[in-house]
Amino acid sequence: MISKSQFLKYIQCYKYLWLYKFRRELLPEEVDASLQRIFDEGYEIEDYAKKLFPKGVEVEGLYDKAEKHTKKLIKEGNKLLFQATAMANKLYCMADIFSYNPKTKKWDIYEVKSSTKLKDIHIIDLAFQKTCFEGAGYEIGKLHLVHVNNQYVRKGKIDPKKLLKIEDLTSEVKNVISGVHLDIENALELITKKDEPQVKILKQCKNPFGCNFIGYCWKDIPEHSIYNIAGSLTEKKLNELLDQGIIMIKDIPDDYLTKHKSILHHNVIKQNKIHIEKENIKSELSKLKYPLYFLDYETFSPAIPMFDGYKPYQRIVFQFSLHVQESKGAKLKHYEFLAKDKKDPTNDLLKALKSFVKGIGTFIAWNDVFEKGCNREMARRAPKYSDFLQEINNSMYDLMMIFRNGYYVHKNFHGSASIKKVLPVIVPKLSYKDLEIQEGGTASQSWLTLIDESVKKSERNKLATDMLKYCELDTFAMVEILRKLKEI
Numbered sequence: 309m310i311s312k313s314q315f316l317k318y319i320q321c322y323k324y325l326w327l328y329k330f331r332r333e334l335l336p337e338e339v340d341a342s343l344q345r346i347f348d349e350g351y352e353i354e355d356y357a358k359k360l361f362p363k364g365v366e367v368e369g370l371y372d373k374a375e376k377h378t379k380k381l382i383k384e385g386n387k388l389l390f391q392a393t394a395m396a397n398k399l400y401c402m403a404d405i406f407s408y409n410p411k412t413k414k415w416d417i418y419e420v421k422s423s424t425k426l427k428d429i430h431i432i433d434l435a436f437q438k439t440c441f442e443g444a445g446y447e448i449g450k451l452h453l454v455h456v457n458n459q460y461v462r463k464g465k466i467d468p469k470k471l472l473k474i475e476d477l478t479s480e481v482k483n484v485i486s487g488v489h490l491d492i493e494n495a496l497e498l499i500t501k502k503d504e505p506q507v508k509i510l511k512q513c514k515n516p517f518g519c520n521f522i523g524y525c526w527k528d529i530p531e532h533s534i535y536n537i538a539g540s541l542t543e544k545k546l547n548e549l550l551d552q553g554i555i556m557i558k559d560i561p562d563d564y565l566t567k568h569k570s571i572l573h574h575n576v577i578k579q580n581k582i583h584i585e586k587e588n589i590k591s592e593l594s595k596l597k598y599p600l601y602f603l604d605y606e607t608f609s610p611a612i613p614m615f616d617g618y619k620p621y622q623r624i625v626f627q628f629s630l631h632v633q634e635s636k637g638a639k640l641k642h643y644e645f646l647a648k649d650k651k652d653p654t655n656d657l658l659k660a661l662k663s664f665v666k667g668i669g670t671f672i673a674w675n676d677v678f679e680k681g682c683n684r685e686m687a688r689r690a691p692k693y694s695d696f697l698q699e700i701n702n703s704m705y706d707l708m709m710i711f712r713n714g715y716y717v718h719k720n721f722h723g724s725a726s727i728k729k730v731l732p733v734i735v736p737k738l739s740y741k742d743l744e745i746q747e748g749g750t751a752s753q754s755w756l757t758l759i760d761e762s763v764k765k766s767e768r769n770k771l772a773t774d775m776l777k778y779c780e781l782d783t784f785a786m787v788e789i790l791r792k793l794k795e796i
């Protein structure tokens with residue numbers, strides 16, 4: 309038997325389905341926090357979607373139990389079901405909203421997703437449901453996707469009619485259904501095979517979602533492999549290299565790469581040396597003007613806006629770390645802010661930030677697109693700070709560009725310009741490894757716990773300390789990287 313979610317994974321990579329059926333012990337034991345958050349948000353969106361269909365009845369249980377309950381509820385005359393379940397022809401699926409249309413005398417299906425736009429996989433999802441329910445003897449009419457409306461701006465209580473959009477995909481499903489039938493046949497055949505299928509690792513493991521079997525399938529991929537080359541390879545090029553048996557960057561033929569950053573990375577590995585363009589670094593650093601402000605924000609982006617004035621998935625900037633060096637050789641100062649209450653932090657955060665800024669010099673960020681975007685969004689919510697935020701954006705310098713532009717390339721950056729990869733190479737004594745929070749995703753998730761009053765105060769205090777330490781290291785890392793670059 310194949311469930312809908314297994315089939316959708318099969319579409320991403322057929323090996324997934326086989327591993328799921330026969331090597332389930334390879335899956336990680338725990339769902340990581342960010343994935344769990346995606347699931348939780350999905351349930352929240354579903355709850356709002358149900359409000360658009362009042363008087364629906366919930367089907368209970370899973371598999372046979374849910375299937376029987378579905379039949380029972382329909383027999384009793386119910387015309388609107390949540391999680392209606394069908395099992396037929398070795399397929400199993402649940403429909404989020406299953407609604408009988410008395411005019412057409414058919415059942416309409418509504419699939420609820422937390423994404424903000426239609427994706428091809430949603431059409432395949434609905435095609436699978438249609439196939440499964442029709443196989444079980446239901447007449448299926450219209451097929452819809454219910455998804456988040458990214459233009460909705462919260463004002464007061466969440467309005468499900470404005471938060472969600474319904475799209476009729478009946479004709480799109482019709483266009484793909486024969487292909488989906490073929491895929492289902494192949495998937496059912498695959499799970500009769502004893503031997504593990506061999507697949508080439510291309511882009512499917514991370515696209516569109518990170519696969520849970522990466523730990524297993526990627527275990528033999530060596531360091532400095534073609535998957536990590538700076539600028540990344542297209543699927544076509546990956547394929548060509550794998551066909552030639554090339555897996556290491558050093559083995560890529562000299563004239564094969566075309567992107568500047570890929571060529572630099574290739575040279576650094578082949579010649580086993582560090583690539584440094586001193587003049588370009590010097591010219592970049594000459595753009596910096598004191599006082600220097602090293603700024604980093606932490607944000608949280610909920611699907612359902614938490615506060616008025618926010619759209620779905622819009623960033624709530626809840627924390628900053630700011631290191632300041634007023635003049636050359638001056639003592640470094642550190643300032644910080646962390647919102648600890650469940651209210652829009654924009655005004656308090658900006659008030660604090662402004663109080664620490666004495667004259668605009670250069671604001672230094674890592675990947676400044678992020679900080680600039682946060683500033684533009686905050687300026688819209690807090691117009692009295694818009695000139696201040698505009699000034700920050702006008703003076704912003706992105707320290708990451710020195711690495712992204714290839715002025716400094718080290719093989720141990722592993723093709724990345726992320727601060728997490730650059731820092732341990734340039735400033736080995738500084739590390740995120742000793743911190744409780746080691747990356748932005750965890751810091752972001754932590755905020756939900758921090759503002760949750762039902763969580764013990766001592767736990768929240770400990771979390772606040774960890775969050776502050778993490779963000780402080782992000783800006784101190786920039787201070788130290790800049791110091792090293794100046795030494796060059």
Ligand code: SF4
Nearest residue numbers: 321324513519522525
């Ligand atoms: S890790 Fe990649 S190759 Fe392995 S099952 Fe997942 S998508 Fe397929």
